[in-house]
Amino acid sequence: MHGSIGYISSDYFKIISEEYAVIYTPLDAVSPIHVNEGNYGSIPKYYTYMDEEALLASGITQVQNQPYLNLKGNGMVIAVIDSGIDYRHPAFRNAAGTSRITCIWDQSIPAGEPGANVPYGTEFTEQQINEALESENPYAVVPSRDENGHGTFLAGIAAGSADPAEGFSGAAPEATIIVVKLKPIKQYLREFYLLPEEADAYQEDDIMFAVHYAVQCARRMKKPLSICIGLGTSQGAHLGTGPLQQFLNWVSSYAQNAVSVAAGNEGNARHHFSGRIREGDRDLTAELRIGEKETGFVMEFWGDMPNFYSMNIIAPTGERAEIKTNLGGEVQNFRFVFLPTRIQATYIRVERQSGSTLIFLRFLDPAPGIWKFQIYGEIEFDIGFHMWLPVGRMITEETYFVESSPENTITNPGDTEGAMTMTAYNYRDGSLYLNASRGYLTNGRVKPDMAAPGVAIKGSVPGNADVGLYAVRSGTSISAAQTAGAAALLMEWAAVRGAIPSLNGKSIKNYLIRGASRDRNRDYPNREWGYGALNLYRVFELLS
Structure with missing residues (x-):
């Protein structure tokens, strides 16, 4: 295993293999969970x-x-x-x-x-x-x-x-x-x-x-x-x-x-958007339709290395949220004047396991309509990125990318x-x-x-x-x-x-x-x- 857990009581950890172990901590003893530069891979993912x-x-x-x-x-x-x-x-x-x-x-x-x-x-x-x-x-x-x-x-x-x-x-x-x-x-x-x-x-x-x-x-x-x-x-x-x-x-x-x-x-779910910003282009926009019955979901943006990326989110009302790229993995909270929607965003310039750029987004009480995501890149050459919504029943059928791609959808x-x-x-x-x-x-x-x-x-x-x-x-x-x-x-x-x-x-x-x-x-x-x-x-x- 990487590092040492020898100082932790065996009642609070379980070893899976030489590389991986799970540490159990009471919820009231830790800060609220959020993604940051060092822990994305440590938060257990969900499967269905x-x-x-x-x-x-x-x-x-x-x-x-x-x-x-x-x-x-x-x-x-x-x-x-x-x-x-x-x-x-x-x-x-x-x-x-x-x-x-x-x-x-x-x-x-x-x-x-x-x-x-x-x-x-x-x-x-x-x-x-x-x-x-x-x-x-x-x-x-x-x-x-x-x-x-x-x-x-x-x-x-x-x-x-x-x-x-x-x-x-x-x-x-x-x-x-x-x-x-x-x-x-x-x-x-x-x-x-x-x-x-x-x-x-x-x-x-x-x-x-x-x-x-x-x-x-x-x-x-x-x-x-x-x-x-x-x-x-x-x-x-x-x-x-x-x-x-x-x-x-x-x-x-x-x-x-x-x-x-x-x-x-x-x-065929329309849960994936794939984009490529080419030399000479300033940005590229992805459009997401959010359904009437959507109560909340997470979305992940992954940018191919070695480039860096930035993102602006445009609500159906035209209000904008600019995700800052220099906060070292801190959670950025966005609210809107004319909508009940809250967005929590974490920007990870280099995700530890993959080396890619990750923007982790949580949409709470998302307003229905067309949301736009303007993606900018620090371009040395053509750069690609991907955005994925949750699978299957984790999201309603009425929430999907307007121009989706069926490729790169292996789960x-x-x-x-x-x-x-x-x-x-x-x-x-x-x-x-x-x-x-x-x-x-x-x-x-x-x-x-x-x-x-x-x-x-x-x-x-x-x-x-x-x-x-x-x-x-x-x-x-x-x-x-x-x-x-x-x-x-x-x-x-x-x-x-x-x-x-x-x-x-x-x-x-x-x-x-x-x-x-x-x-x-x-x-x-x-x-x-x-x-x-x-x-x-x-x-x-x-x-x-």
């Missing part, structure tokens, strides 16, 4: 959801059924970090009715003594889960539930047991399953980011602890691990430089670990270099998912890596046979889940059967990229499909 023929399209069914390969995830572990799981669902049981889930860490259930394996929340073992399944009241034994259903769906896509009557199977139906139910974002962070109370959101450090937990569980079991993260946020420089992305890179670099993440569903942690960043397509007609985020990253690095089926896909949902155990959903998180299962099958061959024991997450990504199906009418890589469509069977064809 990115949501048998599909397996055939990805070359998974062929690998499962090929007599010599017969890969189904045996000896593998798949970890799903999300909203939890309906552990009673038949998709997560063996033929004998016992559970395929080896453990559930429910971060949301407090415990007097969390136990040796988890720093907070409650861990439920396979034995406890099986006791619950035999009980007339299972939730009295294991009270963990998936109220949202997102985690149950992803777990089914990645590792659900085959159900011939329903025409359903997960990609790795014999893999052992680890589940982490993330606890909701802390209220002070929800208020800081101005997130709607009804919106599901999770915080960065809890996801990092979840990944660490999954890695440690798999190591104790001495089994290879495939991690699925179907969450995302538009926060950050979109360069893969944040704490979660760097941690996932570290995990992916180790043998027998793979990470699959969603590219995001922001391609974090989809910008993680070592992870497999998956976009979604419709395997029935070969079309890209309408809402899929587009690449590349702002530094030109290729993302997404590949596409996998993610449109109108059947998967497991919480419930019972009377109300239905399966439903159809769409989204890039589904593509990430299928890829997590595909990675598990590849590692079963490479690690469990000993073909290439040293294979790590980055190598697995490279093998899958080489096997991807490509349309002769497209150039690859590209911003929409990355290197092509997932085709696991073709990987083995090339290896042969």
Whole structure:
């Protein structure tokens, strides 16, 4: 870790890895939270959801059924970090009715003594889960539930047991399953980011602890691990430089670990503005339409280095707010005479992790109408910048950039270099998912890596046979889940059967990229499909 925490009582900090730790401080003992030059990366970001023929399209069914390969995830572990799981669902049981889930860490259930394996929340073992399944009241034994259903769906896509009557199977139906139910974002962070109370959101450090937990569980079991993260946020420089992305890179670099993440569903949301000020131009203006029902939101401006930038904000009434560039990261407060709107702005000339210029904006009680942002640059050569609004349900559909760009909308942690960043397509007609985020990253690095089926896909949902155990959903998180299962099958061959024991997450990504199906009418890589469509069977064809 950078620096020392040796002087802090262990009751007030938890270590995630050699690079990262979390320090807990009572809210009444610290100043109100705000962004400054040194702490942007230290404030946990928020994350939210990115949501048998599909397996055939990805070359998974062929690998499962090929007599010599017969890969189904045996000896593998798949970890799903999300909203939890309906552990009673038949998709997560063996033929004998016992559970395929080896453990559930429910971060949301407090415990007097969390136990040796988890720093907070409650861990439920396979034995406890099986006791619950035999009980007339299972939730009295294991009270963990998936109220949202997102985690149950992803777990089914990645590792659900085959159900011939329903025409359903997960990609790795014999893999052992680890589940982490993330606890909701802390209220002070929800208020800081101005997130709607009804919106599901999770915080960065809890996801990092979840990944660490999954890695440690798999190591104790001495089994290879495939991690699925179907969450995302538009926060950050979109360069893969944040704490979660760097941690996932570290995990992916180790043998027998793979990470699959969603590219995001922001391609059609109009939440991104991209601008370039060219030599000879004085400035460039971005226009933002704010809807009638908007109560508050945050927005981030990121300017490409090595240039510097300044910003003027023009309200619908014509009133102006000039953001000062020389205050060393102090919060600047702006009020307007004819509007109730308040804006809090922080100007960070060089953000520590990315090296980019960051202007962090909080809009409180924003007035509806067209707001203008005049961007000025200290121009030595053509300079580019990006502005991102919150993802999905964190903002109303009536708030958007008038001239938006669908490119550079890959969500974090989809910008993680070592992870497999998956976009979604419709395997029935070969079309890209309408809402899929587009690449590349702002530094030109290729993302997404590949596409996998993610449109109108059947998967497991919480419930019972009377109300239905399966439903159809769409989204890039589904593509990430299928890829997590595909990675598990590849590692079963490479690690469990000993073909290439040293294979790590980055190598697995490279093998899958080489096997991807490509349309002769497209150039690859590209911003929409990355290197092509997932085709696991073709990987083995090339290896042969």
